[in-house]
Amino acid sequence: MPELPEVETVRRGLEQVLLGRRVVAAQAWSPTLRFDVPADFARVLTGAEIQRIDRRAKYLLLTTGEHVLLSHLGMTGTWQRFDRAPQRRKHDHLGLALSDGAWLIYHDPRRFGFVELMRQDEVADNAHLRALGPEPLDAQAFSADYLAQALRGRSAPIKTLIMDQSVVVGVGNIYAAEALFRAGIHPRAKAGRVRPARLERLVAAVREVLAEAIVAGGSTIEDYRTTEGQSGYFQHNFAVYGRDGQPCARCATTLRLLRLGGRASVYCPKCQRA
DNA sequence: CGGGTTACCTGACGGC
DNA sequence: TGCCGTCAGGTAACCC
Numbered sequence: 387m388p389e390l391p392e393v394e395t396v397r398r399g400l401e402q403v404l405l406g407r408r409v410v411a412a413q414a415w416s417p418t419l420r421f422d423v424p425a426d427f428a429r430v431l432t433g434a435e436i437q438r439i440d441r442r443a444k445y446l447l448l449t450t451g452e453h454v455l456l457s458h459l460g461m462t463g464t465w466q467r468f469d470r471a472p473q474r475r476k477h478d479h480l481g482l483a484l485s486d487g488a489w490l491i492y493h494d495p496r497r498f499g500f501v502e503l504m505r506q507d508e509v510a511d512n513a514h515l516r517a518l519g520p521e522p523l524d525a526q527a528f529s530a531d532y533l534a535q536a537l538r539g540r541s542a543p544i545k546t547l548i549m550d551q552s553v554v555v556g557v558g559n560i561y562a563a564e565a566l567f568r569a570g571i572h573p574r575a576k577a578g579r580v581r582p583a584r585l586e587r588l589v590a591a592v593r594e595v596l597a598e599a600i601v602a603g604g605s606t607i608e609d610y611r612t613t614e615g616q617s618g619y620f621q622h623n624f625a626v627y628g629r630d631g632q633p634c635a636r637c638a639t640t641l642r643l644l645r646l647g648g649r650a651s652v653y654c655p656k657c658q659r660a
Numbered sequence: 661c662g663g664g665t666t667a668c669c670t671g672a673c674g675g676c
Numbered sequence: 677t678g679c680c681g682t683c684a685g686g687t688a689a690c691c692c
Contacts (some may be wrong), residue, residue, distance in 0.1 A: 496669045
C-alpha cells in the first residue's frame with residue numbers, strides 16, 4: 387500500500403497523537419506479522435515517552451529515550467488513533483494506550499508489515515535501513531547526476547529500478563507509474579539508456595508527484611488511512627495508475643497495461659517513449 | 661552482481 | 677450461492 391506520501395502522512399499524524407504523551411500500556415496481540423513481533427514489545431514500550439517520529443524511506447521510526455521502534459506498513463498496515471479503548475477488530479495486531487486516554491492501534495489484514503525494536507545506536511547499521519538509497523525529496527542527494535550514475539550500465543526497465551529502494555526510496559507502483567508518465571518515459575525503457583535530459587525530467591517528476599501527493603494526504607485505493615481514519619485523495623489525480631483502457635488525459639490515446647516484475651504498469655503509448 | 665520469479669497473507673471481485 | 681482464479685500501495689528470498 388503505502389508509498390512515501392502515505393507514510394509521511396502517517397508520520398505527521400503520529401506526531402499529533404504521540405508527542406507529549408506517555409505510553410501507559412503496550413500490547414502485542416499477534417506474535418508475528420511478516421516477521422516475529424519482538425518478544426519485548428510490551429515491556430519496552432510500556433511507560434515510554436515517544437520523543438520523535440521520523441520517516442526514512444517507507445519506514446517509521448519512533449524514538450523513545452533509549453529505543454527505536456521501526457515500523458513498516460507493508461501493503462495494508464495502518465496506525466489508527468481512537469479516543470478510548472476500541473473493541474478489538476480482526477487484524478488488530480498491536481495496541482498502545484496513551485496517557486491522554488487515546489489508543490493507537492496497528493491494523494494490517496495482509497500482515498506484510500512488521501515492527502522491530504532496537505537501541506538508538508543500532509539504527510545506522512540496521513539491516514532494513516542500511517542499504518537504502520537517497521530520499522527523493524532531498525534535492526542534493528537525489529539529482530539527475532546521481533540517478534545517471536546509479537543506473538549506468540543497467541538493463542532492467544526504468545520503472546523497476548526507480549521502485550528499487552536501493553536506487554531511490556519511497557517510490558512504489560503508483561508513483562513510479564505517475565512519475566514516468568509526467569516525464570514522458572516508457573516504463574520498460576532500459577534504465578542505463580535513458581538520456582540525461584530525460585533523467586532530469588524524471589527526477590523532477592518524482593519529486594513533484596510525491597510532493598503533490600503528500601499535500602493530498604496520500605492515495606487511498608482500499609486500505610490506506612491516516613491516523614484519524616481519513617482517506618487520502620490523491621487517487622483522484624492519477625493520470626495512469628489503474629486507468630488502462632481509458633483515454634490519456636493529455637492526448638486521448640488509450641492507455642495500455644504492461645506487467646513488469648509482476649506489477650501492473652499503465653502507460654500512454656504515445657506520450658511515453660523508450 | 662544483476663535480473664527475474666516466487667513467496668509471504670487476506671480479501672475483493674469476476675466468471676461460471 | 678459458492679468455488680476458482682486473479683489481483684492488490686512491498687520486500688525478501690531464491691534461482692540462474
